[in-house]
Amino acid sequence: MKTVSSLLNDDWNERYRRISRLNIRSSIYDVTDHCNLRCKGCFFFSSNEHKAAKEETDIKKWKAFIEREIERGVNLAILIGGEPTLCMDRVEAFYRRLPTFCATNGLIKVPRERLPHMMVGISIWGDEKTEKTLRGKDTFALSSKNYEGDPHAYYLYTITPKQIGKTEPVIKKIRDVGLKVHMQLLSNDEKVDGFSWRPEELKDIRMEMDDMLDKYQDTVISSRYYHEIITTGKMLGRSFGWAECPSVTEPLDNREPRPRRLINFIRWASDLKIMHRCCTSETRDCTTCKDGAAHMSWVMVNKRMHMNSARDLQNWIEVCEMFAKLYQFIPW
Numbered sequence: 001m002k003t004v005s006s007l008l009n010d011d012w013n014e015r016y017r018r019i020s021r022l023n024i025r026s027s028i029y030d031v032t033d034h035c036n037l038r039c040k041g042c043f044f045f046s047s048n049e050h051k052a053a054k055e056e057t058d059i060k061k062w063k064a065f066i067e068r069e070i071e072r073g074v075n076l077a078i079l080i081g082g083e084p085t086l087c088m089d090r091v092e093a094f095y096r097r098l099p100t101f102c103a104t105n106g107l108i109k110v111p112r113e114r115l116p117h118m119m120v121g122i123s124i125w126g127d128e129k130t131e132k133t134l135r136g137k138d139t140f141a142l143s144s145k146n147y148e149g150d151p152h153a154y155y156l157y158t159i160t161p162k163q164i165g166k167t168e169p170v171i172k173k174i175r176d177v178g179l180k181v182h183m184q185l186l187s188n189d190e191k192v193d194g195f196s197w198r199p200e201e202l203k204d205i206r207m208e209m210d211d212m213l214d215k216y217q218d219t220v221i222s223s224r225y226y227h228e229i230i231t232t233g234k235m236l237g238r239s240f241g242w243a244e245c246p247s248v249t250e251p252l253d254n255r256e257p258r259p260r261r262l263i264n265f266i267r268w269a270s271d272l273k274i275m276h277r278c279c280t281s282e283t284r285d286c287t288t289c290k291d292g293a294a295h296m297s298w299v300m301v302n303k304r305m306h307m308n309s310a311r312d313l314q315n316w317i318e319v320c321e322m323f324a325k326l327y328q329f330i331p332w
């Protein structure tokens with residue numbers, strides 16, 4: 001195996017040093033079992049994870065739990081749900097103690113006077129028509145008003161097969177409200193007709209995502225290698241899936257041999273006791289999983305296999321940089 005410094009020039013070495021200083025230990029929290037939408041394809045509701053636990057409502061218990069998580073070594077709290085902003089006191093309790101990212105549908109505005117720097121990832125599932133089909137309303141119309149120009153917010157664009165050839169207007173309208181966008185792919189957990197990926201569609205969307213990245217470099221937070229990984233499910237000859245997934249809750253991980261994985265990662269249910277299997281749907285078939293964060297982490301925990309060539313290592317660095325930007329560890 002080659003050394004990092006022998007593979008990289010000075011610029012890339014500096015970029016490598018910047019991201020290798022980060023020592024991110026994330027976990028994921030179901031802040032609530034409720035949501036003000038019911039999207040078709042939502043992994044949380046489709047897998048009945050909202051019924052897995054009785055939601056803890058005592059804020060003192062949340063605060064004590066957060067202290068235990070800090071002691072456990074967590075230094076990045078990723079808040080999901082349900083819709084976390086329905087329980088702003090819980091969101092604030094995390095934000096006061098930890099670097100915190102909040103995934104939201106954007107219908108409720110985070111009060112910036114209380115949470116000025118919290119990174120907010122706003123979901124968007126496509127153009128107005130697709131959003132109405134899958135989510136019952138055009139969420140962008142509301143969320144863009146709530147977050148226009150917010151330096152600590154970006155759109156998390158879940159692309160469906162119906163979006164092929166139609167992503168550019170979505171990227172443009174996000175750019176026009178002064179926000180960034182990160183792209184991921186729908187896993188279609190509820191098998192909505194026409195929304196499952198076919199191999200040729202994955203090839204097409206990979207090219208389109210590359211094109212969007214090239215054209216809208218100031219708006220799109222992504223990397224070509226990430227596009228390759230999520231559309232092919234392959235990384236240097238290895239295939240993504242249960243045997244390789246890094247985002248499995250550590251105390252539940254009984255895989256043998258154990259793959260390289262996120263250290264101390266747990267996804268907690270809203271009762272603060274039950275743990276879910278992984279970062280996404282408990283019932284999802286891993287062979288169809290398109291989870292963007294899991295694929296990104298898969299690259300990140302496998303640095304060593306990217307040490308055979310300068311291009312492989314640069315790809316690895318770019319994915320780490322993308323992750324660090326999305327969680328505000330380095331600037332856009």
Ligand code: SF4
Nearest residue numbers: 035037038039042105
């Ligand atoms: S907004 Fe998010 S949590 Fe709520 S139903 Fe839609 S995907 Fe699920």
Ligand code: SF4
Nearest residue numbers: 245278284286289294
């Ligand atoms: S569903 Fe996806 S994130 Fe969950 S264990 Fe399977 S591959 Fe990993």
